[in-house]
Amino acid sequence: MLEWFSFLETFKTGSGLWNPLVWGVAAVITFLIIYIIRGQGKKDYKRDTEQTKVFLSGNPEFDDKEKMHVKGSNVYWGFMETLQGVYKTLSDMHTGVVSDYVLWFMIVLGLFLIVLVGVF
């Protein structure tokens, strides 16, 4: 039967640790700090004025809000472009042909057999 205090035991990973109680207190303090900082906000804030408009790095805001949405494939475009070579190799591997899947299995099997059975 579990005792109530077993819920509060500290999880240790050698140099790291995690305690639910410490975490809970830290979370409450963090939210309090956020709340206090938020309370210090600008007093001259006015709703539905220029102040509330989204900053779009100087780009104009379209009337049609749908056009403002960034589609999934456009996110990390630069990262993908930089790693184009890697992605070409990976895409070439993933042919979608089942006989290629079996070929990869045979390659790994062969490699294991050569090293584990043949050499050692």
Next chain:
Amino acid sequence: MFFDNLPALAVAVPLFGAFLTPLVSKIGDRARNVFVILVMGLTTTVVFLLVNDVFTNGIQTYVFGGSYQPGETVIRIFFEVDGLSAFMAIIAVVLPLVAVIYSWGFMKKETGLDKYYTLILLMTTGMIGLVLTGDMFNFFVFLEITSISSAALVAFWVNKGKAVDAGFKYIVISSIGALFVLFAIALLYGQYDALNMAVLANSIQYTFLDKMALVLLLVALAMKAGIVPMHMWLPDAYGCAPSSVTLVLIGATQASLYGVFRVVFTLYGRELTTAVNQVSLNVLLSVFIVALALATIVVGVLMALKQSNLKRMIAFAAVAEIGYMILAVGAALSTITVDSNTGVTMLTESGEMALKGGLFHIINDALDIGLLFLVAGAIYYATRETSVNKLGGLARNMKYTTVFFLIGLLAVSGMPPMNGFASKLLIYESTYQINPILAVIAILCSILLLAVFVKVFHSVFLGPKLSVFKDTKEVPKSMLLAMGIIAIVIVFFGIFPELVVNNIVQPAADALTDMLKNGLYVKAVLGVI
């Protein structure tokens, strides 16, 4: 009577439930759904009672067949349930239970649901049998039951060509894998005239044929577990199957991973420190496993980043997560040593930590990736769309689903206070002690994984409300309940990791290390014989 037969009931209840489902379906859809949930509920109860028994009283053995008489040939099969089997049985039973609750709403408009639920229950039978059995041939049979029912479920949406194609690929890969497993079993049986895992573990001499069998078993099960470069079937199968099925498929994949654990630590446990050409087997296996793990993590994450189909993206993330589990196992294997004073084979402290991290991550991965797949299913149910390029602004219409996705996102990326943080922390720290580069790669890939799902969160849930989805509504309550159950467990495991590690993970890790130290798994069966 009931409590004496728990291992048999854990398999028998879902099996009989599966064959009764088509009959109950004749009464009506509601009766069938209630019946299947009751069967899964009963199976879960039986498995949890068994798990409690194992964690309290140690290894449980169960014999099917006649009692042994000296000089007589007796045909019988052993179920042997140790901490690791019990740990895996929890996953094998909880995922299908959540899946059938989710299916009530998710599959409501589909036809052929009598077959669907029958296959889900058969798959559950296969998974539970796979992790409970102590017999190699039985292991193969349950592997086949799981594979065949999984393939049929992957292709359940037969009106979609891609699903049939994915189902075909799955059955080809599964059959080839199973064939090699059978071949390996035949090699062992031919030499030792035994199929019982404990007897085999006690007999294996690490001969040429034993080495062959080890390689065949390892590579075939690694393919079934979706390890790079043999992972390519996984995004196809996970991506095309209904989300409820994908949730159960995660359990099936992990059952294969369990097979790898069982083969390495139990079957060949005694031979792990055998040195050939001055290199011991554990070091050799560790090098291979760590290399495959790193490839699995890196390829999984990079491919996930490239995908525009939400389910394929999560599937590649699942591949990466499998990499973390085997990285931990590889790291643990490298630390196995023989104590010069006592002659006992044991793991170092960092090795034990790695093993705990890897095992903890198995259950966490099942929950995290499972939740993300259920959310993907909910999005598909509400919008009939899976492309992240076409979705947007769904947080305005699907508030609960958005919260569940956020929980899944944080958990799978290893962010506190979710469960993934605790297990990944164990893996990072233990692998760092073995080689810092391993930990660095693992952490970098976790950050990339966070980037993958932040992209999904931004493009699918945030942004302006799109006109095509203006009438989109939140999914039915049964789907929300299923996602909610997993989300609550994720947060609970994340906030109280020590409780989970002490009560569920540690017995599983002990089962593996006990086999190395004193061969408890073998003694439990030989004691019965």
